[in-house]
Amino acid sequence: MxxxxxxxxxxxxxxxxxHNEKFFRLTQARFADLLRPYAEAEALDARLEAAERRNLGRYGFGIKGFVLSMIETALDVTEDRVPASVIRALIDAGHEMLEHPIxxxxxxxxxxxxxxxxxxxxxxxxxxxxxxxxxxxxxxxxxxxxxxxxxxxxxxxxxxxxxxxxxxxxxxxxxxxxxxxxxxxxxxxxxxxxxxxxxxxxxxxxxxxxxxxxxxxxxxxxxxxxxxxxxxxx
Missing domain, CATH: 3.40.50.1000 (HAD superfamily/HAD-like)
Incomplete structure (x- = not known):
């Protein structure tokens, strides 16, 4: 050389x-739709960002940590009353992200x-x-x-x-x-x-x-x- x-x-x-971030944005929009009965989108985004910051040291960077932070936020904003169907939808969204073509x-x-x-x-x-x-x-x-x-x-x-x-x-x-x-x-x-x-x-x-x-x-x-x-x- x-x-x-x-x-x-x-x-x-x-x-x-x-591409990577655009798939996170699409999933976050889906998250806001699922939680619309419980929280306004802006407030929900702030709660999710706070959860992501807290969890970086636990889960690191990536889709799995993002999904766990969404689930944690869903539990928090609903005071642990979030329907199981919403949790399932968030897990499915994570699976879709992990399987998306490059x-x-x-x-x-x-x-x-x-x-x-x-x-x-x-x-x-x-x-x-x-x-x-x-x-x-x-x-x-x-x-x-x-x-x-x-x-x-x-x-x-x-x-x-x-x-x-x-x-x-x-x-x-x-x-x-x-x-x-x-x-x-x-x-x-x-x-x-x-x-x-x-x-x-x-x-x-x-x-x-x-x-x-x-x-x-x-x-x-x-x-x-x-x-x-x-x-x-x-």
Missing amino acids: PAKNITTVGFDADDTLW ELLPHAREAVEAAAETHRVLLITKGDLIDQERKLAQSGLGELFAAVEIVSDKQTAQYTRIFDRHGDGAARGVMVGNSMKSDVLPMIDAGGWGVFVPQDLAWHLEHADAPENQPRFIEMTDLSELPDWLAQQG
């Missing part, structure tokens, strides 16, 4: 390479293929192990990655470890993702580059402000810009 300032490229998965985002395949021609390419994602493995297998992108890391959370220490293990250290690595909080800021703190590719839909718990006057922060409109930017870093 030729000497480069950047030798290793990490990609986030959900809502960077394939839809790649525009330019995802081209960006990963181009990066893999000149750099060591990693997939770094958080969430449920079984579900993330399923989505990667269905994406058709698996063979392009030199390594896959499915972690419980994304923080500076994880990026330092991953880029030391699979690359030449975070200082010669870049992380590409749609989450400022999880993909960009901790990677920059580890000494690497953070490429932010925002999506129209973003989970409220992933919001964070962009860094100011940070030369290793890059924002792109979409993944089509990544190959040219990487070529300029050689």
